[in-house]
Amino acid sequence: MDEIKRKPITYGIYIRKSSESEDRQVQSLVRQKTELREIVDRDGLVVHQQVFEERQSAFRTGREVFSELVDATRKGEVNAWLTWHANRLSRNPVDGGQIIHLMDEGFLDHIRTRERIYENTPQDKLMLHFEFGLSKNDSEEKSKIVRSGIKRRHERGYPSGVPPIGFLLAGSSASSGRSFWVLDKPQWKLLRQVFQRFLAGRDSVLTITNYARFVGLRTTLRGRSGGRFPTRSTIHRILTNPIYAGYFITREGIRYELEKQLPRLITEEEFNRIRIILGDHNSAKERTTRPSAFGGLxxxxxxxxxxxxxxxxxxxxxxxxxxxxxxxxxxxxxxxxxxxxxxxxxxxxxxxxxxxxxxxxxxxxxxxxxxxRDLARDHIRENLNLPDNIKQWAIRYLPELQDQVLRNRQREAERHAKFQQDLKEKRRRLTELYLDGLITKKDYEQEARSLAISGATVKSSPDFTLSVDWKKEATQILDLVGEMDLILQHGNAGEVKQAMESLGIQMVWDGEELKFNHSTKLRRLMAIIEQGRREMPAAKRRKTSELDDSGTT
Incomplete structure (x- = not known):
């Protein structure tokens, strides 16, 4: 060790700046090198011919250039280190321990920074331990802060990185002080044309790229880069970017919705169709959902x-x-x-x-x-659709129809209750006659069977409870029935399924015929309208239609 210390001091210059968040406030490599060269020239230091320049984070082990510096130290090519700050050397306990071990073995005489010199003494090595531990903790704290900031940005509806084509990064808002996105309206209009054409299913990536160039789509201009016609890979990235459907996926596979004030270029269902066309239906971070209009129905x-x-x-x-x-x-x-x-x-x-x-x-x-879809359109048109005049008449007189039906059902319930009461009385009297010995057992059993058959043939009083907002609900159903033809003809799978579920229409397929079953709510509504059409005078219905046509309320 004494022999090594007596050797002339040769410094190994080590500078490092990674692209990660831990070094965002650190001077650039050029600036570090300039300041260290000033120290060398000022103090007349002898340095190794190689400047050990690193671009990796010291938070993890395995840095290639740092390993070269350690090897040069063990070979005796350098016996002292010159660096901008001690935290440039290590931010993890493994590399920090290796540096201290080089001092203990006598290979490393001292470490020199802009502010001080760490000699090979117990006190200075303790200070190095403290610096390395502090830098590790500082890295962890910064990492937490950065991750927290990124998460808050995602929750606000913005992904990491620069905005894709069609969006621009605006300055900080006055209220929050945070940057936000705005539309690049000319590019957005061109992107819409590209997506609409590709969704028609007649283009490959090559032909849609040629079309994008033809309409004038260009990459976003940022400084000296951008402003060029897109390549095939650029168009492929655009088509497979879920941001245009209103959401994005992080590296961890977490889904976030795009800022609500930003418009959506396509629907999520259209985006899934594009991914299927491109064969990107089994993404590692997200499995494509394949929608069906009648799944479960x-x-x-x-x-x-x-x-x-x-x-x-x-x-x-x-x-x-x-x-x-x-x-x-x-x-x-x-x-x-x-x-x-x-x-x-x-x-x-x-x-x-x-x-x-x-x-x-x-x-x-x-x-x-x-x-x-075709069979459902035919069924609704033939069984549920109402002429506009009948529909308007029904909506206008729904409360009256409701009251009329309820009155009829009430009378029916009263008749049913009276019949049940009479039947109960007949059974009681029959039992008394048998107990008093006025009729034989055979006659009693025969009459009891007759009463049982009579009671079984009478239907029970139907439950016809209507909701408080029945008129509003019925109006919505009638409006939806009127729109079903267009929905079944042009609506996407999600719209069709939602409409069928709202109406309460289920289907049964036996391999030959598709049969339709209606919910109790839908059957009741159509029954009320049909009964009203039969019982309400035709003159009153015509008068209602005339009022509607004239716009009188």
Whole structure:
């Protein structure tokens, strides 16, 4: 050790600045190097020919340049270190212990920083221990602060990083002092054209990239970069970015919704369709949901809910039709899907019985979703849809119809109660006659059976309780029935399913015929309207229609 100390001092200059949050306030590498060179020139220090320049975080072990400095120290090429601050050397206990161990073994004479020199003494090594421990704690605290800030940003509805094409980063708001996004309206308009065209299912990534360039879409201009026509990879990133559907996924797989004030370019269902077209349906961070319009609404006659089977096909330029989800090339001609000039993407949804698929004899046939839509339109048009004049008349007189029906049901309930009371009285009298010996047991049993049959043939009084907001609820149902034709014809899967569930329409598929069942609420409403049409004078209905046509209330 004495021999090593007597050697001339040769410094190894070590500078470090990582790209991570822990070093955001640290001087740049050039600035560190400049300040250390000033110390070398001022004090006439002898330095190693190599400047050990690191760009990795000291929070983790395994830094390549730091290992080179340690090796040079053990070889005797350097025996002292010159660095900007002690925390440049280590922010973890392993590297800190290695540095102290080099001093203990006599390979490292001292460490020099801008502010002081750490000699190979117990007191200075203790100070180094303290500096390394403090820097580790400082890194952990900064890391917590940064993670907390990122989480708050995500909760505000903004992902990390720069805004994608179509958005711009604005200055800090006066209220919160935080930066926010605004629309890049010219780019947003062009993006809408690109997405709408791609959703038609007639483009590959190549052709949609050419179209994006044709309409004038460019990357966001940031300083000297950007402002160029997008490449295929850029367009692919745009199409697979959920931010345009109103949400984003973090590296940890957590989903956050985009800031509510920012518009959505496409729906989430449309985004899922795009991912399926691109074959990106099994993302590692998020599994694509495949929506179906009638999932859970169709059963077999035995009560089994039908499953859904999604089919995705592509017609290649060569005319070959194949499933494209798990391949990037046409199996016939070998053409790359992303480079096709006239691709035609097709998707289908079938509903089938799982139990039927396992049968070997007469399996239940599946039914295609588009056919279900057509059959549902026909059923609603024929059984539920009302002419506008009848609909307006029904809405106007719903309270009167409700009162009329309730009065009829009340009279029916009273008749039912009287019949039950009379039946009970007849049974009592029959029992008394038998106990008094006025009739035989045979006559008693025969008459008792007759009374039992008479009571069984009379239907019980129906429960016809209506909700307090029955008129409002009935009006909403009638309005929805009137919109169902358009919803079934043009609505997406989510809209169709929500409408069918709101009406309370269930379906039964037996392999040949699709039958429709209505909820009690819907049946009651249509029964009230039909009964009102029969019982209310036609002249009154015509008068109501005339008032509605003239706009009189």
């Amino acid at each position: 169709i059963t077999t006659p035995q009560g089994e809910t039908l499953g859904t089977d999604h089919k995705f096909h592509l017609v290649c330029d060569c005319g070959h039709k194949f499933s494209h989800l798990h391949t990037k090339h046409c199996p016939r001609c070998g053409s790359e899907i992303a480079g096709l000039s006239r691709p035609r993407f097709r998707s289908y949804v079938y509903y089938y019985s799982l139990a039927s698929r396992r049968r070997t004899v007469r399996p239940l046939r599946s039914i295609e979703e588009r056919r279900v």
